[in-house]
Amino acid sequence: MVDKESGGTALVFALAALMVFAALFLGTGQRPLPMMIAELGALALLVGLLSPWRVSATFAAPGSGLARPLSRPWLIYLTALLLVPLIQLLPVTVGLWAELPGRGFYAESIRLANDSSPGLDWRAISLIPSATEAAWLALLLPLAVFSAAMRLDRERLLVLVLVFLGIATVQALLGLIQFGSAAVTGSALGTYTNRNHLAGLLEMALPMALALLAATVGHTRPPHAATRHGRRKRTFRQWLARFSVTRINQTAVLGAVSLAILLGLVFTRSRAGVVLAMMGILLSTLMFSYRLGGRDTYGLIGTFTAAGIGLASLIGLAPVLSRFTYADPFEDGRWKIFDATVRAIGEFFPLGSGAGTFVEVLRRFHPASFPGVTINRAHNDYLEWLLEFGLIAGVLILVWLLFYVRQWGRVWKRGDWTIWRFAQAGAGIALLLMMLHTLVDYNLRTPANAAATALVAAVFFHRTRSDDGRRYRKQTGSVVGAAVPPPDYRIPPENLSNPFGA
Numbered sequence: 406m407v408d409k410e411s412g413g414t415a416l417v418f419a420l421a422a423l424m425v426f427a428a429l430f431l432g433t434g435q436r437p438l439p440m441m442i443a444e445l446g447a448l449a450l451l452v453g454l455l456s457p458w459r460v461s462a463t464f465a466a467p468g469s470g471l472a473r474p475l476s477r478p479w480l481i482y483l484t485a486l487l488l489v490p491l492i493q494l495l496p497v498t499v500g501l502w503a504e505l506p507g508r509g510f511y512a513e514s515i516r517l518a519n520d521s522s523p524g525l526d527w528r529a530i531s532l533i534p535s536a537t538e539a540a541w542l543a544l545l546l547p548l549a550v551f552s553a554a555m556r557l558d559r560e561r562l563l564v565l566v567l568v569f570l571g572i573a574t575v576q577a578l579l580g581l582i583q584f585g586s587a588a589v590t591g592s593a594l595g596t597y598t599n600r601n602h603l604a605g606l607l608e609m610a611l612p613m614a615l616a617l618l619a620a621t622v623g624h625t626r627p628p629h630a631a632t633r634h635g636r637r638k639r640t641f642r643q644w645l646a647r648f649s650v651t652r653i654n655q656t657a658v659l660g661a662v663s664l665a666i667l668l669g670l671v672f673t674r675s676r677a678g679v680v681l682a683m684m685g686i687l688l689s690t691l692m693f694s695y696r697l698g699g700r701d702t703y704g705l706i707g708t709f710t711a712a713g714i715g716l717a718s719l720i721g722l723a724p725v726l727s728r729f730t731y732a733d734p735f736e737d738g739r740w741k742i743f744d745a746t747v748r749a750i751g752e753f754f755p756l757g758s759g760a761g762t763f764v765e766v767l768r769r770f771h772p773a774s775f776p777g778v779t780i781n782r783a784h785n786d787y788l789e790w791l792l793e794f795g796l797i798a799g800v801l802i803l804v805w806l807l808f809y810v811r812q813w814g815r816v817w818k819r820g821d822w823t824i825w826r827f828a829q830a831g832a833g834i835a836l837l838l839m840m841l842h843t844l845v846d847y848n849l850r851t852p853a854n855a856a857a858t859a860l861v862a863a864v865f866f867h868r869t870r871s872d873d874g875r876r877y878r879k880q881t882g883s884v885v886g887a888a889v890p891p892p893d894y895r896i897p898p899e900n901l902s903n904p905f906g907a
Contacts, residue, residue: 416553416556416557416561417557417561417564417565419446419450419553420450420550420553420554420557420565420860421564421565421568422446423443423446423447423450423546423549423550423856424550424565424568424569424572424856424857424860425568425572426439426442426443426446427443427546427852427853427856427857428572428576428596428606428853428857429596430442430443430596440543440852443546443852444542444543444545444546446549447545447546447548447549447550448545448549450549450552450553451545451548451549451552454549454552454553454556474556475552475555475556476868478808479555479866482801482804482805482808483548483551483552485797485801486544486548486801487541487544487548489760489794489797489801490537490538490540490541490544490760491541492530493529493530493531493537493757493759493760493794494529494530494531494534494537494538494541495529495530496527496528496529496530497527497528497529497530498526498527498528499512499515499516499526499527499528502515502528502530503515505530505756506752506753506754506755506756507752507753507756507758508532510769511532515528529759530756530759531758531759531760531762532758532759532762532765532766533759533761533762533765534759536759536760536761536762536765537759537760537761537762539761540760540761540793541760543852543855546852546855546856546859547855547856547858547859548859550856550859550860550863551859551860551862551863554859554860554863554864554867555863555866555867559825559867562863562864562867563824563825563828565860566613566617566828566860566864569610569613569857569860569861570610570613570614570617570662570666572857573606573607573609573610573614573666574610574662574665574666576595576596576597576603576606576607576669577593577595577607577665577666577668577669577670578665578669579593579595579596580593580594580595580603580669580672580673581593581665581668581669581672583595584672591674592672592673592674592675593669593672593673593674594673595669597851597853599851600673600674600675600678601673601675601677601678601842601846601848602846602848602851602853602854603669603673603675604670604673604675604677604678604679604681604842605678605839605842605846605848605851605854606853606854606857607666607667607669607670607673607678607682608670608678608681608682608685608835608838608839608842609835609836609838609839609857609858609861610666610835611663611666611667611670611682611685611686611835612685612688612689612831612832612834612835612838613828613831613832613835613861613864614659614662614663614666614831615663615685615686615689615693615831616689616693616827616828616830616831616832616834617659617824617827617828617831618656618659618660618663619689619693619694619696619827620822620823620824620827620828621655621656621659621824622656667682670682677842677845677846678842681838681841681842684838684841685834685835685838688834688837689831689834692830692834693827693830696822696827738772738774738775739784739785739845741772741774741775742772742780742783742784743783743784743785743788744772745767745770745771745772745780746767746770746783746785746788746789746792747788748770749766749767749769749770749792750788750791750792752770753766753792753795754791754795754796755795755796756795756796757791757792757793757794757795757796757797757798758792758793759793760793760794761793762793763781763782763783763789763792763793764779764780764781766792767780767783782847782850783847784845784846784847785843785844785845785846785847786843786846786847786848786849786850787802787843787844789847789850790802808866809833809836809840809865812833812865812866813833816829816830816833816865817830828864829864829865829867832861832862832864832865833865835861835865836858836861836862836865839854839858839861
């Protein structure tokens with residue numbers, strides 16, 4: 406049996422190593438050897454999570470560093486996500502394959518190939534099985550990160566959040582160095598080859614850094630400090646403790662991290678990145694300005710000060726958006742790519758063409774205004790998923806949105822805002838920004854950003870043991886109450902007579 410404390414710590418180390426490796430070597434996902442190493446690491450992590458000694462009751466005990474296993478809805482959702490590409494690899498006869506949506510165009514070529522190779526009477530549902538296999542293997546990385554992070558308790562998950570912010574800060578500083586050295590592209594790239602993908606990583610890190618910054622500003626009052634009248638009077642020592650060296654150091658570090666991430670994002674010169682950064686600052690200001698440090702620690706003056714800083718940042722970024730961001734010459738051409746992708750979706754709906762087949766399929770629907778150019782992505786992950794997976798992709802996207810909206814109702818609840826709740830709210834904003842950015846780009850097709858998004862999603866959707874305990878007591882309270890018999894206050898028969906009487 407493995408030590409309880411080492412279980413969660415080892416999982417944190419494995420996830421942190423996987424995240425750092427993905428950020429440094431998988432910016433594009435086009436390098437076979439690093440991608441193979443990441444996929445093997447993700448596979449080993451998933452096998453470790455599914456082994457019996459990992460999910461035993463011992464590791465679910467308090468202090469083990471591991472939270473409860475995934476809920477049934479999440480297990481169903483992740484299993485469906487993992488099985489869809491494998492279903493597309495199921496073989497069918499060539500005759501049946503030719504009758505599937507969109508396959509008739511390629512059927513004649515298949516028949517000619519079978520005439521020269523009579524043994525090829527079966528074919529996978531996907532147009533290109535090898536591409537579908539590669540897409541399924543790439544899916545292992547974000548699934549492993551999400552599943553493993555959901556198994557951690559919130560203290561160790563906060564450690565991973567700090568690792569993620571450290572990675573984002575390094576990428577931002579590297580991008581600033583690249584921009585200052587007059588790089589050929591004229592924009593910050595970090596370890597990526599696409600500035601929009603660096604912007605996607607930083608736009609997720611920014612609201613999480615702002616959330617932790619807001620949580621550390623003056624967060625000294627314990628949860629029990631409030632009285633029935635709201636809050637009790639603080640002593641001079643309590644006011645002085647708010648400005649302790651440790652607290653100031655935490656605030657200064659998180660403030661510097663937030664500033665570095667924001668500057669790195671601006672110098673990517675990504676128009677969508679700057680717009681979403683402004684949106685992230687606005688949402689963070691509205692959500693955190695009157696909750697600095699927990700529950701309105703600084704009162705009305707602190708709220709107005711935080712709101713003023715947030716609005717000033719937006720006003721400062723407005724001219725940057727119009728004067729400094731890079732105008733993509735293919736930006737208008739994206740609508741033509743969208744139109745071609747929609748026509749391809751109609752051709753292959755509802756089964757889809759197969760995971761990883763976008764490039765080859767779109768050659769048939771290539772816009773005439775893009776001669777000699779290979780369109781490798783739809784620049785809209787939702788459209789690309791609908792093309793490759795068909796109707797099931799629409800169902801999975803809809804279920805994801807339902808999960809997202811429902812979780813906000815759990816995060817946005819009454820009571821003190823602890824550091825963990827700040828982190829969850831920041832993760833919710835970060836997920837929203839990524840879901841909007843992927844409307845005009847393909848961030849989630851980049852392995853590093855897919856792994857980062859999976860970690861952010863695990864923070865947002867994480868359920869603590871206290872939540873499980875409340876739900877358990879709510880479900881079993883009436884049963885337990887009915888099982889306990891009421892007390893019997895009757896006098897025993899032997900005590901009804903007086904032994905000293907006549």
